[in-house]
Amino acid sequence: MKRISSYLGGAWQAGEGHTATLVNPATTEALAEVGTAGGLGEALHWARTVGGPNLRALTWQQRGEILGTLAKRLHGAREELIAIAVANGGNTRGDAKFDIDGAIGVLAGYASINASLPATTGHLVDGESVPLHKGSKLRAQHVLTPRLGAAIHVNAFNFPAWGMVGKLAVALAAGVPVVSKPATSTALLAWRIAEIMLESGVLPAGAFQLLLGPAGDLLDHVGRQDVVAFTGSADTGALIRGHRRVVATNARVNIEADSLNAVVIGPDVQPGSELFDLVVKDCVIELTQKAGQKCTATRRILVPTALLGDLRDAIVDRLQAIAAKTGDPANDENRMGPLSSAAQQRDARAGILALSSHTSRVVGDPERKTFAGVADGVGYFIEPILLEATAAAALDPAAPFHHHEVFGPVATLLPYDGSVEAAASIVAAGQGSLVGTVYADDREFTARASVALAPSLGRLVLASEKIAAASLAPGCVFPVANHGGPGRAGDGGELGGKTGLEFYLQRTTLQGGAAELARLVGTE
Numbered sequence: 001m002k003r004i005s006s007y008l009g010g011a012w013q014a015g016e017g018h019t020a021t022l023v024n025p026a027t028t029e030a031l032a033e034v035g036t037a038g039g040l041g042e043a044l045h046w047a048r049t050v051g052g053p054n055l056r057a058l059t060w061q062q063r064g065e066i067l068g069t070l071a072k073r074l075h076g077a078r079e080e081l082i083a084i085a086v087a088n089g090g091n092t093r094g095d096a097k098f099d100i101d102g103a104i105g106v107l108a109g110y111a112s113i114n115a116s117l118p119a120t121t122g123h124l125v126d127g128e129s130v131p132l133h134k135g136s137k138l139r140a141q142h143v144l145t146p147r148l149g150a151a152i153h154v155n156a157f158n159f160p161a162w163g164m165v166g167k168l169a170v171a172l173a174a175g176v177p178v179v180s181k182p183a184t185s186t187a188l189l190a191w192r193i194a195e196i197m198l199e200s201g202v203l204p205a206g207a208f209q210l211l212l213g214p215a216g217d218l219l220d221h222v223g224r225q226d227v228v229a230f231t232g233s234a235d236t237g238a239l240i241r242g243h244r245r246v247v248a249t250n251a252r253v254n255i256e257a258d259s260l261n262a263v264v265i266g267p268d269v270q271p272g273s274e275l276f277d278l279v280v281k282d283c284v285i286e287l288t289q290k291a292g293q294k295c296t297a298t299r300r301i302l303v304p305t306a307l308l309g310d311l312r313d314a315i316v317d318r319l320q321a322i323a324a325k326t327g328d329p330a331n332d333e334n335r336m337g338p339l340s341s342a343a344q345q346r347d348a349r350a351g352i353l354a355l356s357s358h359t360s361r362v363v364g365d366p367e368r369k370t371f372a373g374v375a376d377g378v379g380y381f382i383e384p385i386l387l388e389a390t391a392a393a394a395l396d397p398a399a400p401f402h403h404h405e406v407f408g409p410v411a412t413l414l415p416y417d418g419s420v421e422a423a424a425s426i427v428a429a430g431q432g433s434l435v436g437t438v439y440a441d442d443r444e445f446t447a448r449a450s451v452a453l454a455p456s457l458g459r460l461v462l463a464s465e466k467i468a469a470a471s472l473a474p475g476c477v478f479p480v481a482n483h484g485g486p487g488r489a490g491d492g493g494e495l496g497g498k499t500g501l502e503f504y505l506q507r508t509t510l511q512g513g514a515a516e517l518a519r520l521v522g523t524e
């Protein structure tokens with residue numbers, strides 16, 4: 001069987017033993033195997049002592065040019081990468097494009113951000129200098145410089161391209177070298193992307209390393225100038241945040257974790273309106289894209305009681321059409337593929353069972369065995385599932401749909417009375433989410449809801465009839481927009497344009513005379 005290797009310390013390393021077999025989750029065909037890599041302390045040392053100096057010797061703009069070249073290389077290999085995502089990720093072609101184009105988009109986005117930064121290797125100036133106190137000749141000027149450590153990136157299985165490349169783009173833009181560990185089950189795509197990026201020849205030595213298989217003792221070697229950026233489950237996130245060495249070094253940590261994203265449908269939305277159609281379209285996309293394995297997928301649909309019947313019927317119609325075309329994603333006719341692994345299928349079924357104490361099942365059979373293009377019982381499929389709670393259960397903060405993220409094609413209808421107060425308390429019961437959406441034309445409802453919901457959310461999408469035609473489903477993340485949410489979602493922040501660089505930079509206050517500061521930061 002094909003064996004895929006880590007790239008550590010400047011060499012490809014096959015690793016010891018047989019740690020895992022990567023499969024096609026639609027057919028269970030074995031695709032590749034990985035072993036366990038060693039020398040992780042040395043890899044981090046190489047990043048800090050070779051990769052960091054190499055990157056910091058480049059100007060902000062030169063690092064942006066590298067990202068631009070990588071974007072072009074990956075774009076050139078797009079069809080090959082899509083085929084890998086279909087085979088190892090269970091992605092439909094559309095799902096695969098979402099991941100791969102997203103990755104290319106972040107590279108291109110940060111190439112363009114860095115093109116607007118100085119053509120120097122010096123500080124980034126952060127705002128204007130201010131007098132230390134009224135009448136003082138001394139001023140304070142904040143500046144940002146690349147940290148001297150390495151960036152350790154640990155990614156989730158669901159976005160092997162966007163997850164890895166998105167984090168990498170921001171770190172390299174900032175001038176910090178990366179050791180990237182993709183999730184094992186879908187690592188084939190991350191590995192091939194790494195190969196293409198390294199073959200491009202534009203990455204300075206030490207700027208990027210790939211660790212396949214388990215993280216091993218990687219975190220035992222974390223240093224004080226290192227940063228750790230993690231995406232995955234809340235449980236693993238808590239382990240990483242609480243890791244003895246991470247705590248002891250005060251290494252910077254960013255956690256992107258679970259999320260019970262919600263959409264709020266305003267009381268003014270009428271059946272048959274363009275806005276109603278947008279709600280239905282978005283809910284169905286979020287439920288079925290990547291078979292619901294998206295951190296930003298809508299899990300809770302808040303619908304005014306009066307609209308419940310119409311919305312339920314409209315969503316069910318669409319889901320049944322997709323259920324009939326759920327199967328092997330290698331066939332372009334199929335509209336939804338399998339979950340990524342047997343473990344994900346098992347977890348999703350257990351999650352649906354956990355939610356059943358407080359919901360009824362509107363449509364979908366979690367135990368269905370027959371899917372298009374594969375033999376009965378083969379593959380890790382689950383058809384789209386819509387659940388429904390009562391209005392009383394929706395208001396119960398202890399109800400499982402507010403706490404248990406079922407990472408599959410599953411969402412719950414939550415009827416509510418149409419008030420901002422009820423919507424805010426239901427959304428807040430999720431204890432912090434990546435994204436929420438308000439669908440309403442009533443400007444006052446939207447204004448009040450945006451204030452009431454914001455503390456629970458990392459991003460709030462405002463959708464109305466006026467922008468319905470241009471609207472994008474809430475699960476889309478853009479390089480210019482901050483990605484991350486409070487509380488359960490990890491309280492992290494990634495991307496967000498220039499702000500995203502700050503995780504990798506040290507903010508220092510330069511304190512001195514006005515003329516000297518202006519000379520130093522080039523604003524005289």
Ligand code: NAP
Binds near residue numbers: 181235257259294
């Ligand atoms: P996971 O099981 O927590 O794994 C995430 C990553 O952590 C994998 O690379 C995994 O490696 C690694 N890992 C596991 N144990 C570790 C340890 N003790 N030390 C260091 N690394 C360790 O999560 P997942 O199942 O891949 O991803 C699904 C979850 O990710 C969902 O809950 C989803 O909501 C969340 N997610 C969040 C975002 C976001 O941006 N907020 C985005 C995508 C996904 P192995 O694969 O080798 O075990």
